[in-house]
Amino acid sequence: MTAAFDTLDSFRTILAAQTVVDSDAIAGANQRNGQLTKPPGALGRLEDLAIWYAGWRGNPKPTLEHPQVVIFAGNHGVCAQGVSAFPAEVTAQMVANFEHGGAAINQLSKTFGAKMTVYAMALDTPTADFTTAPAMTEAEVVTALQTGWNAVDPESDLLVAGEMGIGNTTAAAALACALLGGNAADWTGRGTGVDDAGLARKTEAVAKALMLHDTSDPLEALRCVGGRELAGIVGAIAAARTHRIPVILDGFICTSAAAVLFKACDGALDHTVAGHLSAEGAHRRLLKELGKEPLLNFGLRLGEGSGAALAIGILQAAVACHSGMATFAEAGVSDG
């Protein structure tokens, strides 16, 4: 669906008019859950997940058959500061790998029956180095938000928004720090595996960015210290909300992007769950700030939507049990 905004202000207007959860579907799903052939609460968090999913789909007995994975890729001017263990050309090389089916996310998408699409976002034009200038102009960040918005298939019934971008853990750390406070060291980690000197350069770059830019407005923070792929994720999560498509969040970079919406509008992440806890140090703190309990903790720190894609299976299982199980009456089982 074509994005109905062309400025940050018109995007703010859309966010303010966000779709709300269907309370009738929640009530119906709760009632059904209480009748299924199991002791009350015996499916634990799977029950909460299924009821949450039913509420956002607007259906007390939903199906989950069309998951979608979208990967946004961007390059970062801040790489000039020596903040990554890998060279910037890896971003484009990995996009080619995604397109040829060779990355982890291709295998995970296939495993869970998800349609996967990749968006290379102006890879030959990295964002500006945000230690000296805003990462993006308003036109650039709006274009990236629109790409994210338009990437969401209204016919899908679950969204995973992943990213690829050498240097983007520095952008994500700066964004998290701008949105949620604390100091640069609280949010800066080793990303793809920088050594101690690299970590010091990263922390310095984040601290410098926060001194330079006015990041008091969340979307301005995204423009000044974010990146195109982070903005793509913001646009996609917002679009999913309008189509009643639940979202599984991925790791540190995805969650940092999601935090823009969290700060921009009350309840803007209510249609999302945290797929996993990344091994990137500050992810735990970030999820805590957003009030999200991760579904999995597998030590992943890959990005590209991988942790969220792995959690598709959990949600599929939750919905299958909720909508497929017999009730006590249907199965002729005596209830307690």
Ligand SMILES: O=C(O)c1ccc[n+]([C@@H]2O[C@H](COP(=O)([O-])O)[C@@H](O)[C@H]2O)c1
């Ligand atoms: O998802 C995560 O939590 C995560 C943690 C560390 C690294 N990554 C991935 O690694 C890349 C960024 O790392 P870096 O060191 O270049 O900033 C980027 O492509 C991310 O997808 C992803």
Ligand SMILES: Cc1cc2nc[nH]c2cc1C
């Ligand atoms: C090889 C490689 C693959 C990735 N996938 C997501 N981020 C990545 C970073 C690197 C370096």
